[in-house]
Structure formats: structure tokens, C-alpha cells
Amino acid sequence: MSKYYLNYLEELESEAIFVLREVAAQFRNPVILFSGGKDSIVVTHLARKAFYPAKFPFALMHVDTGHNFPETMEFRDQLIQELGANLIVGSVQEAIDKGRVVEEKGRNASRNVLQITALLDTIESNQIDCAIGGGRRDEEKARAKERFFSHRDDFGQWDPKNQRPELWNLFNGKHFQGEHFRVFPISNWTEMDVWNYILKENIAIPSLYFAHEREVIWRNNSWIPVSEHLNMDERDSPVTKKIRFRTLGDITITGGIESEADTLEKIVEEVAAMRQTERGNRADDKRSESSMEDRKREGYF
């Protein structure tokens, strides 16, 4: 080793590992919020590195809208087995069946907002005091204000104007009974950083991220996959396209982009040349200028 400095990717990794170790030290029952998307996969990978050679110390929690890509579920179950970790599922379908939430109606109906109730109910019933997420500050303007250690009151709500100051690397996770924290170890990463890291570490990700042929419809400026969960009518005309997904979420609202990138190297190249933000293909963020902030205040990821 001739140089005595870290490059930015190494520094971001070291920072994230530091944050994850602080979580293990400061909380009694922390979980990783696992969506099957690349960000939560990277956080899971970092947690594995942070505690090596000890056993993976966190359970994975999946908030299941019931509208999943089958590939994501398969990936999730395989990873759980590999890690020897516990899986906790918060089910939106169950919340609907129990009458905790009411399903939206119409062509653009989405279970996105319903996830908040399923998430908070599961946090409460499992007495989770910290939920680690893959949120990044570069994703969205409300997320740009997020702390590494973000306090949630006993209603699970975020109060963006009254956040705890966070200085140096001194993270304060103290909380009262019933409150919890959201912790974001990769706050300082950008989409490009995540992809470069996946490439560098050769981290396995769902096949959906690679270019593949799929039946899709053009809606809200992106290619929405045809699935049993999608509400379609005569205005929609399905076509087969070679696409890939930049983010993964609810199958009814996650749009793909046309792409030929079928290897990690090609994806990194493609992302570097990209002129649209990744959330531009997410219908959930397009409802209003402050839709993310509003959902976050209520307790969203």
C-alpha cells in the first residue's frame, strides 16, 4: 500500500460500515428494509462486510405490496437463505383484508401509499427500534434533507423541520419506548456510486436490472410491464420491447427504459450517460411536487 488516502468509493464504504456498526451498538432490534432493489441489496452487502466474520446481525424486512416482480421474490428468498437471516414480511394485502387501509380505485390506482400502514404496523408489532433503509439523498429533494439517523415519533412520523442536528460522525439514536429510527447508511451515495460499487464488488442483483425482452405498455412516459396486477383498458396496447429497470418497486408503477445493457459494465456506462433521474420512471413520485415529502412525513421509507 503506497498511498495513504481512500478513493471516494472506499470512503463511502467505510462511512456506511461505520454507520451500520453504530446501529448494531445503539439499537436492540434493528432490521434492514429490504425491497429487492439495488440500494437495499447494497446495504445488505455492506452489513455483511461490517460484521465479518460474525453472523449477519439484522433481520430483513420486506413490505410486500402483493404486486411483486416474481424475479424479485425469488432473489429475496435466495439471499435470505444465503445470509441465514430472518425475514419479516409486512403485507399490504393483509392490511387491506383487515380493513386497516382502503385500496385505491381506477386506472392509476397504486398500493404505494398503502405501504406506510403496513410498514408502521409491522415495525410496531415486531417491536423494531431501527429500520435501516437504502434511501439516498440524491434521489429526491425531500430526501436531501434526511439525516443518517432519522428520528420517528410514536406515530412513525418524520418532522423534517425539527430534526436532530447531526455533527461529525456522532450519531444519536436515543429514543423513548414506541419511537423508532430510520437509518440510511448510503445517504451520501449517488446512483452512479451504487452501480460502480456493484460492479467493483460484483454483487448479485435481480435479472430485471439487465436488458431483457418484456411485454410492456407506454404509460406516464415510461414502459410499464404487463402483469396480472396492472389495470388495463382499450387505450393500452401492449408491445414487446427490450428494456431494463433502473429502480425496482411495485410492478404496477415501476417503469422500464429501452436498453441494450445486459452486463454490469454496460449498465455503468449507460447510467453515466443518462440524462434523466432514475425516479423519473416512478409514477409514485410524479403525483405532485412534494409527494415524496408528504409520504415521508407520514412514515414512508
Place this chain on the structure above:
Amino acid sequence: MIGNYAEKMSIENNQLLRISTAGSVDDGKSTLIGRLLYDSKSIFEDQLEAIETTTKRKGREGIDLALFTDGLRDEREQGITIDVAYRYFTTPKRKFIIADTPGHIQYTRNMVTGASTANVAIILVDARNGVIEQTRRHSYIASLLQIPHVIVCVNKMDLVDWKEDRFLDIQQQYEGILSKMSIKDVRYIPISALEGDNVVNRSENMSWYQGAPLLHTLETLHISSDLNKIDTRFPVQTIIRPQTDKFHDYRGYAGRLESGILRKGDEVVALPSGFNSRIKSIDTFDGTFEEAFAPMSITITLEDDIDISRGDMIVRKNNQPNQVQEFDAMICWLNSSPARPRGKYTIRHTTNEQKSMITEVVYKMDINSLERNSEATEIKTNDICRIKLKTTKPLMIDEYRDNRATGSFILIDDGTNETVAAGMIIS
């Protein structure tokens, strides 16, 4: 192939630079950040479209660069920055994080927060107004938080006809206030954020300026030597005990090396116990290392079986921090409730936590005039004071100016669990 190679190379040598800025709407701070993002092509098309729509809705022309930095709804509605917002951009040479904070005195605590991790502070001076109260305030915070580099951007040069005299005059004014501060490296750049002169591209209007534009300066600033490489400090975060067949007796100490270098075989001492041992191994998921340096996150094992837990610190035998229970510190009060006289607070220093009490307010700093008021006894929101602090057990401290990690602390109110103060240890 060439593309891939270039990409890899750029990660290899690419360092992270953390920038802090402070300012209010009129300074052109948001415009400057917008300009940096826009001219370095870090803005995406959909973001640009959203900004164009908003600009139009407000009845203005073109693109209002300042809108790129707006965050929360209240801020958009009121046109102010309340909190710290973080912005990211990357060039082939570096990755940048900007901590963007409001500049008014009522947001001192936000400025302190943004400054705490910064490598460089950008101080904006309006060319028409010169050095004003706010310039002193921002500079004092940069000095207090020991940001290694300060770049004074003399902005709105277009409004003073791009005159060199004006720039030199302001430079002289600024050197006048520097004598009251401890800032190691100061540079001056004449810019126009609105027009883009000397931000990313060299100004054609100010050929008299021989220095580099702002972005180039940020890309080439030498920061490797800012980190303390002498005083090895390893605060223990958590203990790694796999208790598996393969790692049956493994006991590793996980943490981040906050400063200095550690090598296999080094003689070390665990504090506060004072037990000596040697580094047996430096472990990571990626393999075992012969040496590690700050700020690496590592796990170390020792030759001897000694009792070490979270909050302890592993250091070199011949280079140890001070172990004290009473010390002086500068603090910035962050909470909306004032400090309780002789109040007890939990102090969080590295990974260590103890009870503490503020025993005396030595003076309060007026950060506008830079005068000390030694009559003050009350500590309120945004106040910056020198205090005396007493802890129930010894802390392993260094002076903040020598070591940001082992010289800093926060105070936590046990009644609310809130972080109420940020502190920098003097002695």
C-alpha cells in the same frame, strides 16, 4: 474497453471532497451551487424541465438556477433555506458533497452542522458590499470548526464592472479579519455566479485574474495531508465474536481508525484500562491487511486477551491522548431550550458516553463583532460559548485543532433525548 478503463482509473484516484456553504437568498449562494451543478452537467433533463416549469409559473424568464437547491415545501414557498441540504456532483477528477446551509444568524447551528465534516468552506462576498457582518460570521464558523481550506468567492463582479481594484480591495478587507481567526489556507476568486464567470469556465471579462476558476480549484485542492496521520486513535465501536466452529475463539474490535496508521505487530495500549498488547491482525471482509490508515473501517485482533468494550480506545503506547475529567471547550448550543445552569447532560465523545456537567461559562462569543462577553451566564439557541465541563469518568481527548474526531463531542439531554450542543475541546 477504453471507456471502462478510464472509468476505473478515475475511481482509483478520485477523492471525496466535502464542501460547506452558507448564505442567504441575496448572496447568490443558491445561484452559485446551481451554476456548479449546471455547468458541470450534473443536472438531469427531468430536473431541468421541472425548474423551467417553476420559473415560468413564477412569471420569470429562462431558468432560475437557485431553484435547484430548494428542498422542503416551506422553503419553496418562502424562498429560504431552513435546514442543511446535501447536494452531490462528480467530475472526472473528484466526487463532491455540498452541505448547503442558510446564512442568517438564527441558523448558526445549521451552519455549524454543515461545517463539521467539511474539507473546504466557500465564503461568498458580494462585490458591491465587501466584507460585512455575515462574512465575519461565516468565516468565524469555518475557523471554529477548523475547516482546513477556505475559498473566498467575490461574487457579482458583473455589478462592479469586473474591476480588479474592487476585488483587491475586498481581499485586503478579508485579510484584516483573518488575524482574529485560525484559518490555514485561504484563496480568493472573483466570480459571477449568475453569468458563470470563473465558476466552471474561465472568465473572459476578467483577464486580469490569473488564478484558476472555482471548480478547478475544488478539483485540485490538496486534501490528503489534512487528515491527522500521526496520532493513531481507534475508538472501539462494537465487538465481533462469531462463536462459530471456524472462528471459535475469535474476538475482534470493530471500529473506524479516526486518525493515524496501524500496522500488524504494533505495540498498543487499550484505554482507559491501560493494558498493553500488540496488533495480531487487521481484518476486513476483503482480507487481512498489513497496515491500515484513517478513515478505514476495520476489525483488529490483539495478541493478548484483555477486556475491551465499546467506548474504549486503542492507541499506540508512545502516543496517547489526554485522559481527563475536566476540560475547556467551545460549544454551539443547538437546542431551542436554553442550557440549564449547572445542568447535567450525557456527553457523547467518539463511541464513548458519560454523564457531564457544565460547571462554568467562561465567555460568550459575539460572532458578528468577534468580541467576547465574559459576563454572560446564560446559554441559548445558536450561542457559541467557551465553557468548562466536568465528566463522571475520564475521557480520552485531544484538542480539536489537532484531531477533529477525538476533539469533538455532542451533549444529549436525557429528558428529551435530543442533541442539544456540539463541542470542540480546547484543553
